[in-house]
Amino acid sequence: MEQLDCFHCGDSCGKHPIFLDDKAFCCNGCKTVYEIFSENELTCYYDLQSSPGAVPKEISGKYDFLEDDAIVEKLIEFDDGNLQIATLYIPHIHCSSCIWILENLNKLNPHITDSQVNFGKKTVRVSYHSNEINLKAIVTLLSSIGYEPYISLEDYGSSQKHINRSLIYKLGIAGFAFGNIMFLSFPEYFEVGEFWLEQYKHLFRWLMFTFSLPVVFYAAKDYFISAYKGLKSGLLNIDVPIALGIAVLFIRSTVEIIFDLGTGFFDSLSGLVFFLLLGKFFQQKTYNFLSFERDYKSYFPIAVTKINTDGSETPLQVYDIKKGDRLLIRNEELIPVDAILIKGNASIDYSFVTGEFNAISKTSGDKLFAGGKQTRGSIEIEALQSVEQSYLTQLWSNDIFKKNKEERFTTLTNSISKHFTITVLSIAVIATVFWLFYDASKAMNVFTAVLIIACPCAIALAAPFTFGNMLRIFGKLKFYAKNASVIEQLAHVNTVIFDKTGTLTSSNSSKATYYGEPLTNSEEELLKNTLRGSNHPLSRTLYDILDEHNIISLDRFEEHLGKGLEGASGSNIMRIGSANFVGQTENDNVLTTAVHVNSNNTYKGKFTFSNSYRKGVSKLFNSLKSNFDLAILSGDNESEKENLQKLLPSKTKLLFNQKPEDKLEYIKHHQHEGSKVLMIGDGLNDAGALAQSDVGIAISENVNVFSPACDAILDATKFNEIYNYIKASKSAINIIRWSFLLSFFYNAIGLYFAVTGQLSPVIAAILMPLSSISIVVFTTITTNWIGRKLK
Amino acid sequence: MSVIYILLGASIVVAIIFFIAFIYAVKRGQYDDSYTPSVRMLFEDEIIKDKQKPTINE
Numbered sequence A: 001m002e003q004l005d006c007f008h009c010g011d012s013c014g015k016h017p018i019f020l021d022d023k024a025f026c027c028n029g030c031k032t033v034y035e036i037f038s039e040n041e042l043t044c045y046y047d048l049q050s051s052p053g054a055v056p057k058e059i060s061g062k063y064d065f066l067e068d069d070a071i072v073e074k075l076i077e078f079d080d081g082n083l084q085i086a087t088l089y090i091p092h093i094h095c096s097s098c099i100w101i102l103e104n105l106n107k108l109n110p111h112i113t114d115s116q117v118n119f120g121k122k123t124v125r126v127s128y129h130s131n132e133i134n135l136k137a138i139v140t141l142l143s144s145i146g147y148e149p150y151i152s153l154e155d156y157g158s159s160q161k162h163i164n165r166s167l168i169y170k171l172g173i174a175g176f177a178f179g180n181i182m183f184l185s186f187p188e189y190f191e192v193g194e195f196w197l198e199q200y201k202h203l204f205r206w207l208m209f210t211f212s213l214p215v216v217f218y219a220a221k222d223y224f225i226s227a228y229k230g231l232k233s234g235l236l237n238i239d240v241p242i243a244l245g246i247a248v249l250f251i252r253s254t255v256e257i258i259f260d261l262g263t264g265f266f267d268s269l270s271g272l273v274f275f276l277l278l279g280k281f282f283q284q285k286t287y288n289f290l291s292f293e294r295d296y297k298s299y300f301p302i303a304v305t306k307i308n309t310d311g312s313e314t315p316l317q318v319y320d321i322k323k324g325d326r327l328l329i330r331n332e333e334l335i336p337v338d339a340i341l342i343k344g345n346a347s348i349d350y351s352f353v354t355g356e357f358n359a360i361s362k363t364s365g366d367k368l369f370a371g372g373k374q375t376r377g378s379i380e381i382e383a384l385q386s387v388e389q390s391y392l393t394q395l396w397s398n399d400i401f402k403k404n405k406e407e408r409f410t411t412l413t414n415s416i417s418k419h420f421t422i423t424v425l426s427i428a429v430i431a432t433v434f435w436l437f438y439d440a441s442k443a444m445n446v447f448t449a450v451l452i453i454a455c456p457c458a459i460a461l462a463a464p465f466t467f468g469n470m471l472r473i474f475g476k477l478k479f480y481a482k483n484a485s486v487i488e489q490l491a492h493v494n495t496v497i498f499d500k501t502g503t504l505t506s507s508n509s510s511k512a513t514y515y516g517e518p519l520t521n522s523e524e525e526l527l528k529n530t531l532r533g534s535n536h537p538l539s540r541t542l543y544d545i546l547d548e549h550n551i552i553s554l555d556r557f558e559e560h561l562g563k564g565l566e567g568a569s570g571s572n573i574m575r576i577g578s579a580n581f582v583g584q585t586e587n588d589n590v591l592t593t594a595v596h597v598n599s600n601n602t603y604k605g606k607f608t609f610s611n612s613y614r615k616g617v618s619k620l621f622n623s624l625k626s627n628f629d630l631a632i633l634s635g636d637n638e639s640e641k642e643n644l645q646k647l648l649p650s651k652t653k654l655l656f657n658q659k660p661e662d663k664l665e666y667i668k669h670h671q672h673e674g675s676k677v678l679m680i681g682d683g684l685n686d687a688g689a690l691a692q693s694d695v696g697i698a699i700s701e702n703v704n705v706f707s708p709a710c711d712a713i714l715d716a717t718k719f720n721e722i723y724n725y726i727k728a729s730k731s732a733i734n735i736i737r738w739s740f741l742l743s744f745f746y747n748a749i750g751l752y753f754a755v756t757g758q759l760s761p762v763i764a765a766i767l768m769p770l771s772s773i774s775i776v777v778f779t780t781i782t783t784n785w786i787g788r789k790l791k
Numbered sequence B: 001m002s003v004i005y006i007l008l009g010a011s012i013v014v015a016i017i018f019f020i021a022f023i024y025a026v027k028r029g030q031y032d033d034s035y036t037p038s039v040r041m042l043f044e045d046e047i048i049k050d051k052q053k054p055t056i057n058e
Helices: A028-039 A069-075 A096-103 A135-144 A166-189 A195-219 A221-232 A239-258 A266-283 A393-397 A412-438 A440-453 A457-476 A484-492 A500-504 A521-532 A537-545 A617-624 A638-647 A660-672 A684-692 A716-755 A761-789 B003-027 B036-057
Strands: A018-020 A023-025 A076-079 A083-089 A112-118 A123-129 A303-307 A313-317 A326-329 A339-343 A346-349 A359-362 A379-383 A479-481 A495-499 A505-516 A556-560 A564-569 A572-577 A593-599 A602-613 A629-633 A653-655 A677-681 A695-700 A712-715
Touching: A018 A028, A023 A028, A028 A135, A069 A076, A069 A313, A083 A135, A096 A112, A096 B036, A112 B036, A123 A135, A166 A195, A166 A266, A166 A761, A166 B003, A195 A221, A195 A239, A195 A266, A195 B003, A221 A239, A239 A266, A239 A412, A239 A440, A239 A457, A266 A457, A266 A761, A412 A440, A412 A457, A412 A716, A440 A716, A440 A761, A457 A479, A457 A484, A457 A716, A457 A761, A479 A484, A479 A716, A484 A695, A484 A716, A495 A500, A495 A660, A495 A684, A500 A505, A500 A629, A505 A537, A521 A537, A521 A564, A521 A572, A521 A593, A537 A602, A617 A638, A617 A716, A629 A660, A638 A653, A660 A677, A660 A684, A677 A684, A684 A695, A695 A716, A712 A716, A716 A761
Parallel strands: A495 A629, A495 A677, A629 A653, A677 A695, A695 A712
Antiparallel strands: A018 A023, A076 A083, A083 A123, A112 A123, A303 A313, A303 A326, A326 A379, A339 A379, A346 A359, A479 A712, A505 A602, A556 A564, A564 A572, A572 A593, A593 A602
16 A cells, blocks of 8 residues: 555555545544644645645644733733734744744734744744733643744743844944045045045045044944953953954044144044955854753743632742642653652653653652653642752853853964064064164154054964854764853863763664563564554564564453553563563563563563664774773663773773763863863753863754754764764864964064054055955865864 | 135945945844745745735625
């Protein structure tokens, strides 16, 4: 039989597709969405992109907290009593169909006046009449068409986000002034001494002066501030010579036009600032759709359902949860606090925390940690702590999360600039002293000329353009770095530390090994068919691993929640589950996850599960071992120790049973010994280690879902390439060194003119852009060349 | 040759008009999202088609 793909979501329809209008659907959910669209004449959705949809999820009750006005108020960005505007983050936005359908929301509900998608940020900004439709109805509508918004604690109270556009303004102003000043200064470049030019040159000069004012006092403002801050803390950063250069250019030019000594250097001044800002702009490449600043807040819900003593349910903001509160956690909801399970059978997925995808069964009375996600039915829990005091969230009270990582490093540019500034100042002083004796009238001219021409525009541009371009190349290869300094730090790393679960192991596939008496064919058939009826994650995994068998209908099937399964066909009875359930005492290796099998009341054996390691782990470690210290920090028990020792080079340090704080401390300890640490992890339990390390890379199976705060996000498929990325970062540093050499060469030429007192505005106007542009060209070509070698 | 004052004035006024337009555009958020408008631009046809249909249905 031909396999059909769902018309709506593109998934395989399986053996029983649902048909409507000659179109196949995989489930009723997808069919319903199609019906909604076809009723409202919106089937164009399917023309723009084939199968663009997502299966709508069951959300009943999940967004009840949106009825609470106090909570809604914190989420919306505008409210005038009738018209409300809210921006919702929708992870599913991925193609042009998504944009089209979301911008036509008003066809589905006329009370929505306008909706606008920001594709890069995956948000939709919805305006609606709040008297007719509330936010909950909009969220429900979006969910019903497969676009469920993601509302987390992070959104709470941060609706008034300030967008910083000052760099665009500054760049615009500098570019505007640069262009106009170029036109005005052009006639005087040739100094023809023509009559009309002589007549009007003063006007031209004062116009140039006027244009340069906003450039110096607004566009170049940050350089002065940064230089001042640097000097105050005793640092000669790159902004010191730049600020000096800009100040000297402006003052000398102003003096020249006041006393009619010359045209000044307004063209070079505005050009310099324009190029510098361009470099900043280029470096500022950010990945809108990724967030590198996530803490637990972006995982946690805004509100949960509280069960009052009289049995009624009310939504409760999570910060208001107090010890002893009784909470209702529905299917697919996250547990926000450490709690005790009171009622119901929990199957908790801690993948947010540990990176491990196996759900763990809990029975009433068990302790549940914050951060777990309930995956089966509803449960009732009693809070043991408030949100901030929970085991997981406590980690964020560590000081490391308050520090700005970039301030902890001295960049290559700044370390060069120290020597550079001192050299330039000495040259200026020596040349001035020489001219004071030789021809005192030119001394001041030479002093300022040296400072002007040595202004390290090209040096300041080398790093932004190299790293900026590298960032873009890495981004294409699905390695998303937060900013340029990450690449610089990556090049200096000498210790690499990995998390185990979810990082070295792939969460998509796990392996099961069978120990015990071999099963007969009919037993295996019964086993497979019994598993077929269960939705427990372990059953699903085992079902997928076992060989294909005939589907037989069971005479009896029972699922004992938290214990195991029982299936019967004919005279054969099969019991699968925990050791106790199949009548075996739990004595053997308790370190592994196992499923025991009992056929016709005789114990057969067990399947033990182990995570399979990513392909190429061994190869990666072997290529890393000669240049780096390697270590593995795992929060798990030691069951995998032997496997890892076989797989990895012998010098790799293996540490197990590491708590999140332990990981952080371990890295701190290494840093005190002078190591530069690269941490590669994935779950929230690595968040502390990622923040403490010099470079923290989060591995992600799907970059659109959430990864903890880090410096870079790496797509899991590119895991093997880490070593090549480190090598490429090292090459980038070499490119910058070469660019410095190139710019020193230009500076030497410029200094010759300056020291000999021959620097005219036209030479400065040629030399400064020329050096800047050639640096940009050089770094772009070389980084692309390195990028071509990467996979 | 005094006409140069008029020419200069005119050219600067034009330049400043464009400059103000730029500032206004940034302020309105036109530079915040540089991708979606490029896709949205291509939708015009479908929306017109759809706007006509509901009136026939209702």
